[in-house]
Amino acid sequence: MKIVIINYGAGNIQSIKFAIQRLGYEAVLSNDEAEIRNADKVIFPGVGEASSAMEMLKATGLDKVIPTLKQPVLGICLGMQLMCNYCEEGDTQGLGIFNCDVIKFDATEKVPQIGWNQIENLKSDLFKGIKEQEYMYLVHSFYVPLNNEAIATTNYGIKYASALQEKNFYGVQFHPEKSSKAGAQILQNFLMLDI
Amino acid sequence: MLTKRIIPCLDIKNGRTVKGVNFVDLRDAGDPVELAEIYANEGADELVFLDITATEQKRKTLAELVMHVAEKVNIPFTVGGGISSVEDVEVLLNSGADKVSINSSAVKNPQLINDLAAKFGSQCVVVAIDAKQIHGEWMVHLVGGKVPTEIKLFDWAKEVEQRGAGEILFTSMDHDGTKNGFANEALAHLSELVNIPIIASGGAGNMQHFTDTFIEGKADAALAASVFHFKEIEIVDLKNELKRNNIPVRL
Numbered sequence: 348m349k350i351v352i353i354n355y356g357a358g359n360i361q362s363i364k365f366a367i368q369r370l371g372y373e374a375v376l377s378n379d380e381a382e383i384r385n386a387d388k389v390i391f392p393g394v395g396e397a398s399s400a401m402e403m404l405k406a407t408g409l410d411k412v413i414p415t416l417k418q419p420v421l422g423i424c425l426g427m428q429l430m431c432n433y434c435e436e437g438d439t440q441g442l443g444i445f446n447c448d449v450i451k452f453d454a455t456e457k458v459p460q461i462g463w464n465q466i467e468n469l470k471s472d473l474f475k476g477i478k479e480q481e482y483m484y485l486v487h488s489f490y491v492p493l494n495n496e497a498i499a500t501t502n503y504g505i506k507y508a509s510a511l512q513e514k515n516f517y518g519v520q521f522h523p524e525k526s527s528k529a530g531a532q533i534l535q536n537f538l539m540l541d542i
Numbered sequence: 543m544l545t546k547r548i549i550p551c552l553d554i555k556n557g558r559t560v561k562g563v564n565f566v567d568l569r570d571a572g573d574p575v576e577l578a579e580i581y582a583n584e585g586a587d588e589l590v591f592l593d594i595t596a597t598e599q600k601r602k603t604l605a606e607l608v609m610h611v612a613e614k615v616n617i618p619f620t621v622g623g624g625i626s627s628v629e630d631v632e633v634l635l636n637s638g639a640d641k642v643s644i645n646s647s648a649v650k651n652p653q654l655i656n657d658l659a660a661k662f663g664s665q666c667v668v669v670a671i672d673a674k675q676i677h678g679e680w681m682v683h684l685v686g687g688k689v690p691t692e693i694k695l696f697d698w699a700k701e702v703e704q705r706g707a708g709e710i711l712f713t714s715m716d717h718d719g720t721k722n723g724f725a726n727e728a729l730a731h732l733s734e735l736v737n738i739p740i741i742a743s744g745g746a747g748n749m750q751h752f753t754d755t756f757i758e759g760k761a762d763a764a765l766a767a768s769v770f771h772f773k774e775i776e777i778v779d780l781k782n783e784l785k786r787n788n789i790p791v792r793l
Contacts, residue, residue: 361638365613394666457737457762462547486640487665488664525618528616
């Protein structure tokens with residue numbers, strides 16, 4: 348199986364690579380269009396600030412490539428957010444794969460949300476073997492409101508979409524690579540997806 | 543529901559853990575990676591590595607250690623100790639650290655907080671603040687509490703939040719090492735003053751102290767070293783006890 352982690356300069360790529368390695372696979376870091384198109388599975392990471400991450404993505408030309416991919420694609424954290432229509436952070440136009448916007452948490456709770464919170468209303472093969480209300484590690488200040496592409500929800504003052512799916516595109520707000528055994532199971536499930 | 547975090551802290555020197563640890567199941571008592579794995583399996587929510595190496599090899603050794611930890615450990619971890627530039631942080635994050643913690647360097651050059659937040663995002667910037675009370679006023683101290691400054695704890699906390707810190711790790715030097723409990727009054731005031739998570743540190747001696755710091759101290763996370771290293775408190779027992787006290791934890 349060929350697994351590519353998109354390498355565009357934003358994020359903790361090493362952790363994802365190691366998490367895949369712990370599952371017994373090797374992932375390639377790449378920003379090469381042909382290599383990405385040839386992969387069986389593509390992971391789109393992202394940590395940091397939305398507008399600068401988007402700038403880096405545009406600089407590689409991959410902003411045009413990612414939305415046209417046919418194999419399973421998993422956006423993680425900011426990666427997922429950049430796959431949406433619009434991010435309030437830095438007034439950033441996203442890739443428009445998910446038909447929703449990303450907005451900032453109200454200050455009713457502490458922002459950023461940092462720590463382990465539960466995912467529920469799980470609706471995808473991505474969560475095979477994962478129990479409702481399993482804990483995942485999250486670090487974020489912006490969120491996707493509930494919508495019909497949500498395949499998991501989380502409560503933080505309000506209930507929001509913590510995972511999304513549209514056809515072959517998956518996005519998770521949490522960090523499966525940092526979420527202990529349950530997170531590893533979700534990554535394993537992604538690698539096993541058959542589309 | 544977001545849970546309260548339990549964070550063991552490992553002191554590192556030249557790539558090895560320094561404070562004596564009392565783990566009979568450790569093959570190599572000085573191997574931080576093995577200890578980190580054990581803590582992750584026992585239910586620790588995060589780990590902090592505090593590097594106290596003072597040699598010129600420091601940067602390289604630390605980056606290598608971070609890489610080894612990231613390879614093996616499947617929970618988030620923070621690296622701190624002598625980090626003073628954007629370049630230092632870049633190396634550590636690229637090696638697989640999730641967050642970095644800065645302390646004295648932020649006091650000496652507060653702009654560093656802004657620079658790190660702008661370049662890497664607030665989520666990976668933890669500002670550690672050591673403070674103790676002088677004539678009833680909480681004052682920021684440097685060099686592990688040895689050197690007093692003219693800066694007031696609560697003013698500094700507000701400032702680091704405004705500059706883009708994602709979390710504050712507050713250590714009371716009056717409580718650190720006493721095993722008499724955390725500085726809950728100051729912690730609760732901090733928690734109300736700023737709207738970023740507060741990690742309580744200094745003073746953990748028994749399980750009740752953790753309950754108290756989450757309830758009275760309104761802390762979002764609690765950090766401790768020796769009570770975990772010497773097995774005085776098992777993380778799973780602690781989390782069960784917290785749960786009995788209706789404190790949300792990941793079990």
